[in-house]
Amino acid sequence: MPALAGGGAERVWAVLASAFARAGHQVIFAVDFDRPENRSFLDSRVRLVTLHTNHALAVLKLAALIRRERPDATLSGIGAANLKHSLAALLAGRARRALISYHGFFPSEPQRLSRWGNQLTPLLTRITGRAVAVSDGLRNALVSHHGAEPRRTQRIHNPVDPLGAPEDLSREALAAREPLVLFVGRLVVDKDLPTLIAAFARVTHPGARLDIVGDGPLRPELEAQVAAAGLAGRVSFRGYIADPAAAYRAARCLVLTSRFESFGNAVAEALAHGLPVVTTAAAGPAEIIEQGRYGTIVPIGDADGVARALNAALADPGDPAPRQAKARQFSVDNAARAYLELIEQMIAENPR
Template identity: 45%
Template sequence: MSRKILFYTHGLVDGGGERLWSCLASAFKARGNDVIFVQDFEADENRANLDSSIPVFTIGRRHWRAVKRLAAILREEKPDVALSAIGGSNTKLILAKWLANSPVRTIITYHGFCEWRTGLLSFATYFGLPMLSAAADVTVAVSDGLRERLVRRWGARPEKTTTILNPVFFPKSAEVPTEAELARRSDVLLAVGRLVPEKDFPTLLRAFARLSRPSVRLIILGKGPEEAKLKALANELGIADRVTLAGYSKEPWRFYAQAKCFVLSSVSEPFGNVVVEAMAYGLPVVATASAGPQEILRHGKFGSIVAVGNDLQFAQAIEDTLDHPGDPAMRRRRADEFSFDVRVPAYEKLIDKVLGTVNVTHIVPPTHQDGSDPATSLPAA
């Protein structure tokens, strides 16, 4: 059934949540839905992932003016359902619905543990979650760990809050090496993420400096305010000649196709799209014990989990992984479980439920004590 769906976020900058939102909007368009996209400001990094036939409305960075413009769009476009993500977008969507007196159903989504620190409205989007969760039809978290935090710390209504693990885009043509081919690759470690404190790249650099083999190189894809600090630390540790800060890449696939191991050092990671991307290319993963990567890696079944901030443990896990990279095909099969073909139906089912259920408070969050994934156990009415 075709629906009119509005997707809203701050802008298509170089983040995993922003990539998800552009790809998800395009996926719903490809499935025959009428899709419109609303953003606060223009950004190029993830614009190429958005279907060019989707109308885009840019409503500006000034919050109250943006709310009024979004309200006007709700009145004029009359979407059946609106989904919001990142920063203060959830707050602005709920305010715009109220201002427009619109019957649109609303799904607000949360993608981070620390977004509340990024600005005043983002702060309000978390501290005001009891009211936002009551006003929205459903609140979505991208991992069980984040959902638990939203309910226990921030006051989201548990009966209206659910988990949908992210669908992750990667080329279906991605070639997976054999175990022998992977073992023959040069010792290249790859990390992908914005250069911000939450990613804790200093711990990664300290772990890298501990490695016993001098042939290992580290490539970090991403840009951000920590770049100068990381370059200075690499110099201090004597590893600057083996560390490349390669900036943001619209085509990270060529780096995945050449690396031997993927590393993630985040202090907090609500999901971790890049972990799935790496596994799609068969790469072994060493990641810190943050919520999302632990769920993706099934608590160590599909990769190595190390303590947050422990560079010694991180270095030991990297050494072990380079010595024994394991089965690339097994990791690709796990990555395929997060493909858009598998995961988008979870959002479709949720939208159908929201549009077809009068009493949305009957939505009950899924439980996963049996190890099942949230996307396959959506809440029942």
């Protein structure tokens, strides 16, 4: 990964690396530069190595690390890291032991190096050992639209840390919470927070409030939109929170209004906490809640639809138990086991 910054993919890999370490594997976590946001999710048994902020030097240092350590497998996530990892593995003569992973639809990664890495998907998925997509919707897009090698491209859902979710939450206890709507995510274009704010202005449930947990470049614009809509007393910007467990435990429902979402960690985390989910019809969240079985799906950009769904969820948040049972599908152990099985396949196909 480029760094342990405050993104979903970064947390996913910190959690996975820690799970591998707990299972008794020696794990090295290589980053281009140091960031603290998700470092707390990294187990102390994982060895953290900083490469270099210069992309070329980072590739060379990673290749040297691979040659020196000769790991059984190397793994990476997101476009830029996948590209640099593939180059380093080639230089080290270990490309067939490399696993690359995709965590977002390509419009969500506009940075130049990520664009190059994503554009080279047909090549990278053929020279490396395996490629992973975090949802069926993303895998389908990779294979059907971006030329990924279908036999080597597999889906493994993101692991989701339940973050201390209550195991005995009753329907009555959830309904007794204050009418707090929760959003968790980066404040970026893909999340379409202007639609969320417009929708919340139309929510009529008595006393309803909205907590926005996360940070990003659009925060000043969104704060201005909230003020212009007269919502300053009802909408709070909480900033990035490394462990949002308390936010989930306080909320009555979760909302996500994304235009592009390959998975949606917050959706799975909300289910783990028993919360009803209101989401737009982005591929990942719709897949998680099984096309509406475990939440409510509204069309992308439909502020009125979001408002109606939030009013309904606040009025009757329903039974937490089926949602929490569904969330167990995305356990850290399940994801780690799936990755380790792929690694075993790569080792069997490409012995030293």
